[in-house]
Amino acid sequence: MAPPGALQIGPRVYLRRLAAGDEEAFLAFARASRPLHHPWVHPPTTSAAFAKYLARAGREDACAMLILRRDTDAICGGATLSQIFYGSFENAYLGYSGSRATAGKGYMTEGLHCVLRHAFVGLKLHRVEANIQPGNTGSRALAKRCGFRLEGFSPRYLKVAGQWRDHERWAITREDWRALPDKPRIVAGPK
Secondary structure (H helix, E strand, O other): OOOOOEEEEOOOEEEEEOOHHHHHHHHHHHHHOHHHHOOOOOOOOOHHHHHHHHHHHOOOOOEEEEEEEOOOOOEEEEEEEEEEEOOOOOEEEEEEEEOHHHOOOOHHHHHHHHHHHHHHHHOOOOEEEEEEOOOOHHHHHHHHHOOOEEEEEEEEEEEEOOEEEEEEEEEEEHHHHHHOOOOOOOOEOOO
């Protein structure tokens, strides 16, 4: 049986939209995972920050999702597709963060494949871009495992924790994703 609200279901994880009722679990995940996230990303760790994040996620051009374990419903990570464009661009920007409790166990790799399937099949996008700080070797490796390719370098590209940071631009297209030989089999989701 599919978990309620599942957007995609993989062998070990499923993907669903972030909701107001997720606040307590999300904040616990973000607080416990600070050592893994620092200094790269800063997910909301307070009720006020969560409310702002949820409001941004509710916009028409965004989709914030949780990556959850199928066996326990525990949060393995979160992902947001933002600045979703259609027309001749069909692109979104991807941000993600994993759980310290499940780091190194492959849940985020499977989860990002679910996110990409949702982007390319569910949302009918053509391209997804992830901007990653050069020193974030774990995130760079995750993007590469999921089929992203390095497209370029942008100095002082995004403001993180109050400072403009250099980022590498990693991207994947629908055609690249479909051609991946070793992506996990997504067992359910929109066709």
